[in-house]
Amino acid sequence: MNTSELARRDKFQFSMLLNDKRYRSYTFQFFALFILICAMAYLGKNLLENLAAAGLNISYSFLGEPSGYDINQRLIEYNSQSTHLRASIVGVLNTLLVAFLGCIAATFFGVTAGILRLSNNWIVAKLMMIYVEIFRNVPVLIWILIIHSVFLAFLPQPKAFRGENPEATMLWDAFAFTGRGFYIPKPIFNDGSLIVIITFILSIIGVFAFRYYARQKLYSEGKLLETRWTSVAIFFIPTILIYFALGNPITLEYPELKGFNFKGGIHARGSLISLWFALSIYTGAFIAEVVRAGIQSVDKGQSEAAGALGMRPNFIMNLVILPQALRVIVPPLISFYLNITKNSSLALAVGYMDITGTLGGITLNQTGRAIEAVLLLMLFYLVISLSISAIMNVYNRSIMLKER
Amino acid sequence: MSGDNNSFVRKEMISERIPPTTERGLVKWVRENLFSSAFNAIMTFVSLWFIYSLVVAAAPWFLNGIWDAETVRECYDLLDGKSGACFAVLNERFPQLIYGFKYPSSEYWRPNLASVLLLVALAPILFRKLPRRLLAFSAVYPFLAFWLIWGGSILTSVSAFLGCVIAIVCYSRFSSRSFAIAVLISLIAANVWWIIGGYIVDLNDSILALKDVPSRDLGGFMLNLLLGTIAVCLSIPLGIALALGRQSDMPIIKWICVFFIEFIRGVPLITLLFVANVILAFFFPPGTSLDLILRVLIMMTFFNAAYIAEVVRGGLAALSKGQYEAADSIGLDYTQSMRFIILPQALKISIPGIVNVSVGMLKDTTLVSIISMFDLVGMIRGPILSSTDWNGVYWELFGAAAAIFFVICFSVSKYSQWLERQLETDRR
Numbered sequence: 001m002n003t004s005e006l007a008r009r010d011k012f013q014f015s016m017l018l019n020d021k022r023y024r025s026y027t028f029q030f031f032a033l034f035i036l037i038c039a040m041a042y043l044g045k046n047l048l049e050n051l052a053a054a055g056l057n058i059s060y061s062f063l064g065e066p067s068g069y070d071i072n073q074r075l076i077e078y079n080s081q082s083t084h085l086r087a088s089i090v091g092v093l094n095t096l097l098v099a100f101l102g103c104i105a106a107t108f109f110g111v112t113a114g115i116l117r118l119s120n121n122w123i124v125a126k127l128m129m130i131y132v133e134i135f136r137n138v139p140v141l142i143w144i145l146i147i148h149s150v151f152l153a154f155l156p157q158p159k160a161f162r163g164e165n166p167e168a169t170m171l172w173d174a175f176a177f178t179g180r181g182f183y184i185p186k187p188i189f190n191d192g193s194l195i196v197i198i199t200f201i202l203s204i205i206g207v208f209a210f211r212y213y214a215r216q217k218l219y220s221e222g223k224l225l226e227t228r229w230t231s232v233a234i235f236f237i238p239t240i241l242i243y244f245a246l247g248n249p250i251t252l253e254y255p256e257l258k259g260f261n262f263k264g265g266i267h268a269r270g271s272l273i274s275l276w277f278a279l280s281i282y283t284g285a286f287i288a289e290v291v292r293a294g295i296q297s298v299d300k301g302q303s304e305a306a307g308a309l310g311m312r313p314n315f316i317m318n319l320v321i322l323p324q325a326l327r328v329i330v331p332p333l334i335s336f337y338l339n340i341t342k343n344s345s346l347a348l349a350v351g352y353m354d355i356t357g358t359l360g361g362i363t364l365n366q367t368g369r370a371i372e373a374v375l376l377l378m379l380f381y382l383v384i385s386l387s388i389s390a391i392m393n394v395y396n397r398s399i400m401l402k403e404r
Numbered sequence: 405m406s407g408d409n410n411s412f413v414r415k416e417m418i419s420e421r422i423p424p425t426t427e428r429g430l431v432k433w434v435r436e437n438l439f440s441s442a443f444n445a446i447m448t449f450v451s452l453w454f455i456y457s458l459v460v461a462a463a464p465w466f467l468n469g470i471w472d473a474e475t476v477r478e479c480y481d482l483l484d485g486k487s488g489a490c491f492a493v494l495n496e497r498f499p500q501l502i503y504g505f506k507y508p509s510s511e512y513w514r515p516n517l518a519s520v521l522l523l524v525a526l527a528p529i530l531f532r533k534l535p536r537r538l539l540a541f542s543a544v545y546p547f548l549a550f551w552l553i554w555g556g557s558i559l560t561s562v563s564a565f566l567g568c569v570i571a572i573v574c575y576s577r578f579s580s581r582s583f584a585i586a587v588l589i590s591l592i593a594a595n596v597w598w599i600i601g602g603y604i605v606d607l608n609d610s611i612l613a614l615k616d617v618p619s620r621d622l623g624g625f626m627l628n629l630l631l632g633t634i635a636v637c638l639s640i641p642l643g644i645a646l647a648l649g650r651q652s653d654m655p656i657i658k659w660i661c662v663f664f665i666e667f668i669r670g671v672p673l674i675t676l677l678f679v680a681n682v683i684l685a686f687f688f689p690p691g692t693s694l695d696l697i698l699r700v701l702i703m704m705t706f707f708n709a710a711y712i713a714e715v716v717r718g719g720l721a722a723l724s725k726g727q728y729e730a731a732d733s734i735g736l737d738y739t740q741s742m743r744f745i746i747l748p749q750a751l752k753i754s755i756p757g758i759v760n761v762s763v764g765m766l767k768d769t770t771l772v773s774i775i776s777m778f779d780l781v782g783m784i785r786g787p788i789l790s791s792t793d794w795n796g797v798y799w800e801l802f803g804a805a806a807a808i809f810f811v812i813c814f815s816v817s818k819y820s821q822w823l824e825r826q827l828e829t830d831r832r
């Protein structure tokens with residue numbers, strides 16, 4: 001007799017709900033769901049009662065009302081008459097800005113420190129170890145506050161740039177680093193600049209297409225094309241030609257000292273700069289460890305084997321070591337990028353108006369719409385996190401070791 | 405054959421010649437480690453210059469430091485234009501930095517005692533060579549620490565502790581029959597006891613009573629340590645449960661766990677603290693008011709649990725499938741196989757990860773200063789820096805805060821590395 005007959009023979013009893021493996025999981029799940037629904041209903045009831053008692057309701061109409069506060073660091077047009085929604089968008093862009101800048105700088109710090117930690121120069125390796133340990137073991141909030149006060153204390157105020165013999169001078173007459181923030185030249189886009197930009201984008205695509213073509217050629221015909229200088233040429237020459245052919249459509253507006261402050265150019269506020277620097281140097285310490293582990297994880301036999309095949313050192317690095325090290329490095333690297341994005345919410349501590357400062361800070365306090373504002377805030381971070389982890393999963397699958 | 409062999413046979417080895425001066429001792433070390441190539445030499449000089457300029461800048465600041473002054477102006481007067489630190493603020497505001505500004509100063513011995521006992525309670529957990537009997541004290545410690553820090557009658561703690569004991573006794577009596585029934589019965593028994601105990605405590609609340617300290621009076625580094633320790637302790641069991649739930653083959657339970665973990669990991673801690681600060685109160689029955697510290701603790705526990713769950717999941721995934729199959733094949737049910745076969749191995753693998761996450765949690769407790777709680781950072785940014793006496797003494801204060809955290813976090817991470825090596829030798 002087979003199992004199906006056996007199953008039919010024993011009649012269903014209630015005790016089987018708990019004792020029979022076939023039904024037990026349904027019982028557990030039913031109870032879990034039941035408890036979850038009860039808890040939700042209980043919390044929902046409390047919420048409704050509390051809201052009713054406080055005379056509140058859930059409504060997102062506040063997003064359409066004028067915000068009434070100003071944001072000094074912004075990427076898009078905004079004034080105090082703009083809506084709360086626009087304030088939130090300014091905040092979102094500010095978050096993305098500092099996260100993007102932070103990721104680039106943190107990668108730079110991390111890769112440099114990670115490689116230098118493996119240096120055979122004892123003093124450099126030790127210095128990098130000290131950097132990593134000091135930054136990893138102190139809360140990021142304290143670093144943000146310390147670095148903010150460093151910038152305030154050590155960078156000159158704009159008035160130091162004045163006079164015959166100023167205490168501070170601008171770098172190449174274009175960059176001014178002051179305690180109020182950095183002033184850098186601002187590109188002005190005149191007529192025809194769109195064509196330049198499109199040419200530039202096309203030449204980037206061209207570089208990739210050329211490299212793809214060269215690889216195909218290598219695989220199909222075994223011919224190795226020169227790629228490095230050709231890529232450089234494709235990257236620069238068309239854009240430069242178009243730029244001069246159209247008569248310098250893109251110009252730079254330099255910051256100038258007018259009165260007590262700088263005018264013109266892009267003004268990156270001190271809060272943005274210190275937050276950016278603090279986040280990137282803090283996360284850089286973590287990335288350094290990941291980079292070091294990644295490089296150390298590649299077996300020495302790999303480079304020796306590649307050398308035995310007669311590969312040249314840069315080929316060994318590019319084709320053998322790096323692909324294997326990156327498999328170890330990239331997943332944690334991306335989760336550190338995610339951490340930078342999440343930690344950028346500490347902007348509140350230095351007064352940089354990111355999404356937490358606008359929507360979760362002033363908007364929340366002015367309108368009193370705590371539930372709505374915090375929900376939106378969480379939604380924003382969730383969307384970012386989930387999309388980045390989706391990208392990461394795709395990447396992980398593509399580099400996964402192909403085994404059996 | 406012949407005794408008189410004239411050929412020369414050396415009987416003893418020639419002693420080794422001393423290597424050339426460039427190949428031994430300090431010179432060799434310097435050549436190999438500092439000047440092995442031109443690039444390395446440049447790097448060495450750059451590093452030396454960096455260290456030199458750092459020392460030149462920082463040394464007078466430290467050496468001229470004023471340890472004894474009443475206000476920052478007095479400090480500047482004493483320094484007389486020289487560069488120097490004003491460490492006097494640490495001296496004068498030390499109690500505020502450690503205990504917050506409201507904790508009654510006559511009761512400072514209580515948190516002190518609690519933190520010393522914390523070390524005693526942690527010792528048998530951290531070092532497995534210590535006698536196992538010490539674990540009994542670790543079990544009592546949470547209740548003792550609650551009594552010491554918050555004060556009130558000791559009966560509250562005793563009653564809570566007895567409830568836990570009753571739950572454990574009930575569980576061990578019934579666990580041979582069914583895990584689910586045992587858990588249910590122990591929960592009911594404990595709650596019944598706590599209700600009864602509540603009345604008893606209310607009747608005589610003066611036995612061994614310490615002065616009541618409300619939660620909002622806690623502050624300073626004590627608050628960081630308190631939040632960190634409690635959140636970590638509570639989140640480890642929750643995290644393990646979530647990890648097991650995520651591995652489960654029951655879809656509903658699995659998806660509840662996945663949703664919880666991914667949601668918490670997807671948002672920054674600061675938004676969860678906002679929830680604790682302004683939203684969580686809406687979800688409690690009307691009229692009840694929960695401490696802010698308690699609300700923050702709930703959110704921090706959730707936050708840490710989600711991260712620990714991912715670490716434990718990694719440990720579970722690292723076990724070979726054969727372990728699960730072996731447990732099944734000797735007829736263990738789910739609870740038994742988890743308890744005796746899977747979890748001991750999986751947790752061993754994930755201990756370093758759990759320690760790292762917990763260090764992160766301790767560091768993240770500083771974020772409560774953003775929702776205007778007066779932890780170490782909150783004390784510095786709030787009452788101390790804004791007071792007219794100590795306005796503008798950033799470096800000394802933040803430096804001290806950084807130093808405190810560094811000492812603790814660094815030693816914990818060193819412990820974690822040591823533990824990793826210990827476990828490595830076990831597995832061989």
